[in-house]
Amino acid sequence: MDFDPTDDQRLLVESVSRMLGDTYSFAQRKGYMALPEGYSPAVWAQFAEQGLLGLPFAEEYGGFGGTAQEVMLVMQAFGRVLVLEPFFPTVVLAGTALNIAGSAAQKTAMIPAIAEGSLKMAFAHSERQARYDLSDVITTAKKTAAGWVLDGSKTVVSHGEAADKIIVSARTSGDRYEEDGITLFIVDAGASGVARRGYVSRDDTRAADISLSNVTDVELLGEVGGGMAIIQRVVEAGIAAIAGETVGAMEAMNEMTLEYSITRVQFGNPIGTYQVVQHRMADMFMMQEQGRSMAMLATMSIDNPDEASRAHDIALAKVGIGQAGRYVSQSAVQMHGGIGMTEEYAVGHYFRRCMVTERLFGDPAYYLNKLAAEIG
Amino acid sequence: MDLRFTPEELAFREEVRIFIRENLPADTRDRMKLGHPPRKEDTVRWQRILNAKGWAAMSWPKEWGGPGWSAIQKMIFLEENLMAPAPELLSFNITMLGPVLIQFGTEEQKKRFLPRAANLDDWWCQGFSEPGAGSDLASLKTAAKRDGDHYVVNGQKIWTSTAHNADWCFVLVRTDPNARKRQEGISFLLIDMKTPGITVRPIISIDGGHHLNEVFFDDVRVPVSMRIYEENKGWDVAKFLLGNERTGIARLGKSRERVNTAVSMAKDVNFGGKPLIEDQIFRQRVAQLQVDMKALEITQYRVVSASDKAKGAGKPDPLSSVLKVKGTELLQATSELAVDVSGPMATPIWAQELAEMNEPDDLMEAGSAGTGSYLMLRAASIYGGTNEIQKNILTKAVLGL
Numbered sequence: 001m002d003f004d005p006t007d008d009q010r011l012l013v014e015s016v017s018r019m020l021g022d023t024y025s026f027a028q029r030k031g032y033m034a035l036p037e038g039y040s041p042a043v044w045a046q047f048a049e050q051g052l053l054g055l056p057f058a059e060e061y062g063g064f065g066g067t068a069q070e071v072m073l074v075m076q077a078f079g080r081v082l083v084l085e086p087f088f089p090t091v092v093l094a095g096t097a098l099n100i101a102g103s104a105a106q107k108t109a110m111i112p113a114i115a116e117g118s119l120k121m122a123f124a125h126s127e128r129q130a131r132y133d134l135s136d137v138i139t140t141a142k143k144t145a146a147g148w149v150l151d152g153s154k155t156v157v158s159h160g161e162a163a164d165k166i167i168v169s170a171r172t173s174g175d176r177y178e179e180d181g182i183t184l185f186i187v188d189a190g191a192s193g194v195a196r197r198g199y200v201s202r203d204d205t206r207a208a209d210i211s212l213s214n215v216t217d218v219e220l221l222g223e224v225g226g227g228m229a230i231i232q233r234v235v236e237a238g239i240a241a242i243a244g245e246t247v248g249a250m251e252a253m254n255e256m257t258l259e260y261s262i263t264r265v266q267f268g269n270p271i272g273t274y275q276v277v278q279h280r281m282a283d284m285f286m287m288q289e290q291g292r293s294m295a296m297l298a299t300m301s302i303d304n305p306d307e308a309s310r311a312h313d314i315a316l317a318k319v320g321i322g323q324a325g326r327y328v329s330q331s332a333v334q335m336h337g338g339i340g341m342t343e344e345y346a347v348g349h350y351f352r353r354c355m356v357t358e359r360l361f362g363d364p365a366y367y368l369n370k371l372a373a374e375i376g
Numbered sequence: 377m378d379l380r381f382t383p384e385e386l387a388f389r390e391e392v393r394i395f396i397r398e399n400l401p402a403d404t405r406d407r408m409k410l411g412h413p414p415r416k417e418d419t420v421r422w423q424r425i426l427n428a429k430g431w432a433a434m435s436w437p438k439e440w441g442g443p444g445w446s447a448i449q450k451m452i453f454l455e456e457n458l459m460a461p462a463p464e465l466l467s468f469n470i471t472m473l474g475p476v477l478i479q480f481g482t483e484e485q486k487k488r489f490l491p492r493a494a495n496l497d498d499w500w501c502q503g504f505s506e507p508g509a510g511s512d513l514a515s516l517k518t519a520a521k522r523d524g525d526h527y528v529v530n531g532q533k534i535w536t537s538t539a540h541n542a543d544w545c546f547v548l549v550r551t552d553p554n555a556r557k558r559q560e561g562i563s564f565l566l567i568d569m570k571t572p573g574i575t576v577r578p579i580i581s582i583d584g585g586h587h588l589n590e591v592f593f594d595d596v597r598v599p600v601s602m603r604i605y606e607e608n609k610g611w612d613v614a615k616f617l618l619g620n621e622r623t624g625i626a627r628l629g630k631s632r633e634r635v636n637t638a639v640s641m642a643k644d645v646n647f648g649g650k651p652l653i654e655d656q657i658f659r660q661r662v663a664q665l666q667v668d669m670k671a672l673e674i675t676q677y678r679v680v681s682a683s684d685k686a687k688g689a690g691k692p693d694p695l696s697s698v699l700k701v702k703g704t705e706l707l708q709a710t711s712e713l714a715v716d717v718s719g720p721m722a723t724p725i726w727a728q729e730l731a732e733m734n735e736p737d738d739l740m741e742a743g744s745a746g747t748g749s750y751l752m753l754r755a756a757s758i759y760g761g762t763n764e765i766q767k768n769i770l771t772k773a774v775l776g777l
Contacts, residue, residue, distance in 0.1 A: 001385070001448055002378045003678045004685070009377060069377050258775055272777050275768075282767035285774050286698045293674030300379030319667045371666060372659035375639060 016077045024081040026346045038206035039084035048117030061111035072244035072299045079248025086159035094121035096237040101222030101230045122163035124154035132362040135179045141170035150215040160208030161198035182227035191217035203356040235361045236302045242357040243295035243321040249350045250288040253332040291324030315367040322364040325354035392456045411745030414463035422463045423496040433494040447680035458629025468500040469493040480605040503533040503547035514558045520549035529596040539576045539589040564610035566602040583751035626703025634710035638717045694773035697766040704756035711750040718743030
């Protein structure tokens with residue numbers, strides 16, 4: 001075991017942090033939120049220039065050849081400033097699906113475009129009735145003489161409006177909840193029958209509900225009926241990535257809280273001189289570090305070929321990072337007092353992002369339940 | 377960054393597991409499986425078996441009999457040993473005195489004491505705390521006055537674990553009552569427990585057991601050659617001792633062992649007409665503990681692998697305070713789980729009369745022993761720097777306040 005980043009990884013973090021230092025002050029971020037896209041296309045272009053959008057892809061497709069570790073480190077840097085751009089759905093979620101299941105032709109067509117910033121993607125799997133159950137899919141794909149036809153709807157699709165192409169899961173056979181019979185498709189966002197209704201999510205990022213009505217302009221991703229295994233891998237990679245992001249968010253909140261405790265004077269002293277405040281901050285630090293350990297666990301697990309032990313570790317990590325993020329963000333608002341309650345101050349935005357990531361792909365209660373089922 | 381165990385580390389874990397399985401005396405294992413603490417003879421016998429294998433002095437350099445393990449290997453060994461469950465190495469000998477002698481001792485002191493400490497020929501105890509010096513250790517008063525080539529020691533120590541078993545005690549004494557700062561007048565002495573003037577009085581703890589003692593020093597004559605390092609520099613030694621060896625401070629293997637025991641007991645315990653193991657609330661509680669134990673495990677590996685890289689040159693890692701706090705919280709939560717599983721069987725004090733009256737009853741014996749363990753582990757957040765003190769340390773070291 002070796003927990004230190006390599007020199008290359010350190011350089012990567014430095015250059016990403018430098019770029020974010022120039023582009024992602026809290027005030028700049030507010031400006032991006034107000035743009036029609038809900039993020040900054042200019043910053044997106046900079047991500048492409050820096051090679052970040054090609055991070056987890058093989059070099060033969062114009063990628064950077066990075067691993068889950070580099071993704072974790074970049075997401076951590078993103079978490080520190082609450083990046084709004086569609087990196088997560090495009091590079092992490094759709095990227096993982098393409099890496100695992102894409103044909104050579106699909107990879108050639110899409111990965112270089114992702115890497116250069118001209119193709120944004122979304123991963124449309126969740127449905128309204130499914131809550132966190134990955135196999136609960138009722139959107140259908142029917143094979144006709146003319147090809148596949150998709151009907152159904154997807155909900156809370158991260159950056160669903162911004163996407164040029166959408167990966168959609170649909171049932172090609174079996175009943176609701178059946179793991180077999182789910183298939184992935186790549187749908188052109190402009191295809192006839194695709195309707196998107198966008199909205200702002202609590203974390204300031206944009207999401208969309210997507211309805212599919214008699215959509216025929218689709219291509220298969222992976223095997224027919226083989227979607228579930230891909231979805232699982234995508235979700236696991238997603239969990240590892242948002243775990244890293246949550247670590248970054250916790251670091252930022254703890255730094256803000258410390259800074260505030262030094263400057264805020266009450267009863268004649270900075271509040272950070274009071275032991276009850278100090279111990280709360282010590283608790284916040286401990287949760288941050290336990291959370292970091294869980295992000296590392298998730299990251300080291302996603303390439304584990306043993307499916308059961310991989311799922312187990314991911315579940316442990318998802319619970320741990322979710323609880324850590326919740327504790328730190330609730331405490332950070334509390335330590336700030338009234339100012340922490342305001343929209344104009346940053347800490348509440350971190351709070352809300354943690355609230356969103358905590359329930360992305362399943363909340364702690366959901367994964368505790370899974371873990372509980374294994375005992376004995 | 378490589379976040380997986382190397383094949384060598386995995387092979388090492390297997391080697392340790394097999395060695396413990398094949399060499400731990402059966403009577404020790406059976407008692408400990410039921411939750412009893414090891415007896416003195418269990419600890420001595422097991423440490424000698426480990427010493428014969430070259431594993432007892434696990435954190436010492438090779439020239440003093442250490443096995444040359446990496447910090448990760450030490451961690452693996454400690455975890456497997458606790459999970460077996462097997463008696464722990466006597467920490468006074470191995471993780472406290474040994475490194476102190478190696479760092480500060482004279483050649484003569486090393487040669488005389490190190491091999492005997494490794495083999496548990498001498499049982500050491502720690503004379504630090506006093507009635508008026510707990511978390512505030514530097515306020516200690518036990519006095520040592522120079523008289524020719526001896527010190528004459530007068531005073532009292534308290535909470536001295538295993539003093540009643542001990543052959544020797546390493547003691548912090550005040551040699552300069554007029555020092556400018558309290559920390560500057562302290563010396564570190566090795567005291568033979570057979571020296572006239574020493575009285576050991578038991579303190580029975582809330583588990584009913586005898587682990588703790590008061591130790592009284594009444595004109596106890598200690599040769600000056602038994603002082604470690606310079607006179608009035610004992611605080612440096614104490615700080616080294618307290619900050620040096622944090623591997624295993626979390627005793628994670630013990631928490632795992634408690635959970636395993638609780639889960640296995642829960643299969644035999646009735647809860648509303650079904651085995652308790654089928655109860656959803658119980659299962660959720662175990663799952664939550666698994667989450668917390670895993671996070672601590674990774675944090676622990678981060679700390680030890682950083683200390684491996686620093687090769688002992690680094691300052692004490694503030695993360696070791698995280699290990700102490702989170703580790704002891706888990707020891708308490710897991711021992712609490714085991715007690716809750718045993719339900720009414722947690723209340724009888726298992727003793728000879730019960731054993732004689734009844735057929736052997738593992739559930740009752742385990743319930744009672746588990747309660748003893750639970751009660752004693754309330755001390756875990758108190759000893760070694762209370763958890764509140766650990767948060768003060770974090771406040772200074774990490775937050776800079």
